[in-house]
Amino acid sequence: MCNILVYDTTFYIRNRIKELVAKMDCTTVEVTTTQQLLASLSAPETVDLIIMDIMIPGEDGFALVKSISDMLHGIPIVILTSENKRASFVKGIQMGAADYILKPFEDDFLSSRIKEHVTKSKNRMTETREADKNIDLHQYLTRELIVAKKANYQVSLLFSIFHKNTKETSSSNEREYQRISEYLLPRLEDATFEQDLFVAYGSQSFIGVLPMCSEENRSLVDEKFIRVFSNLKLTNKALANYRLYNVFVTFPFDGETKDEIFSKLLTKTKYFMDNEKIEIVDI
Known part of the structure; x- marks a missing residue:
């Protein structure tokens, strides 16, 4: 299942894409203005792929x-346009697009490109998470403890x-x-600071290694993270x-x-979660 955001002013194009992706067990959100596009991206985690024209009045x-592209990390953008110039193709890719497809298009070709970009995006996210979790974190921590x-x-x-409070695990x-x-x-x-490492660890959690962060400074870091999160909300x-x-x-103090x-970190975290009755998918 995937969700595709389509920005095109032509109903015929939007409807063709909608019919195509329906066969792929995907849904579409159709927008016809930039304002609608940005409003739809207020919850970017609900979007797997963006298909849009660049010829916007x-x-x-x-x-x-x-x-x-600068605002959203990891969500591919496919330019679908009748602008058939090499310079435009190059510029589109330079601006952050994952693909540049010309109108009119063949249904099979567009379907294959959509499948490829959605699959690559999900695989890349999984690979990055596993690499961060299994390699960078432990290597960085080992090095920092030696220096410390x-x-x-x-x-x-x-x-x-x-x-969030939910019992669903679908x-x-x-x-x-x-x-x-x-x-x-x-x-x-x-x-975080430049010397810190902060990586995803599991589906709902992150781990940070904070050199030169003392017990006294931990409350300041905690307050800063909570403030950033509150602003994002x-x-x-x-x-x-x-x-x-x-x-x-x-x-x-908690280990040498x-x-x-x-x-000690994982034990303390699980103890905290039990007390707060927090359940997450994995750690």
Whole structure:
């Protein structure tokens, strides 16, 4: 199941795409103005693919593509247009489009491109999450603990969980969590310092390694993350029912080796979740 956002002023084009993707077990959201497009993207985790023309009356379609690409991480944009110029093709890709397809189009060709982009997007997100979880995090933590021991400073680990009150565990919820995780990751990461590592860890959680963050400074980090999350909720309706929870441990007080401190973080997180009656898909 996938959701495709279609921005085109021509009913015939929108209807053809709608009929095509219906055969792929996908749904479409049709918009005819930039205002409608941006309103539909207020909950980006509900969108798997954007198909749009660049020939927009009174607007710079390329600038709009770049704006959406900069705003949304990981959602492919397919330009579908009659603008048949090599320079336009090059510019569209440079602005962040994943593909540039000409009108008129063959149904089979467009269907195959849609399937490919949706599949690649989901696979890339999964691969990135697993790479972050299994390689970068542990390597970075090991290195930072070695340096911290020599330089005699503290290192804190942060476990962040986003959660809403629901007992449902359907595939649609798991997909929602995945999209929200992808949306939150770069925005919460912006709240960390340059030397920090902040990665996705599971479907509803993140882990941060914060060098030189002492026990005393943990409350400041917690407040900053909660403030950022609260501001995001004001502009993203999909976050309305969610809360963000943060759990910390600090080297050397909670452990002196990578395995000790990482184990303490997971144990403390699970204890916190049990007390708060929080259930998430995975950790």
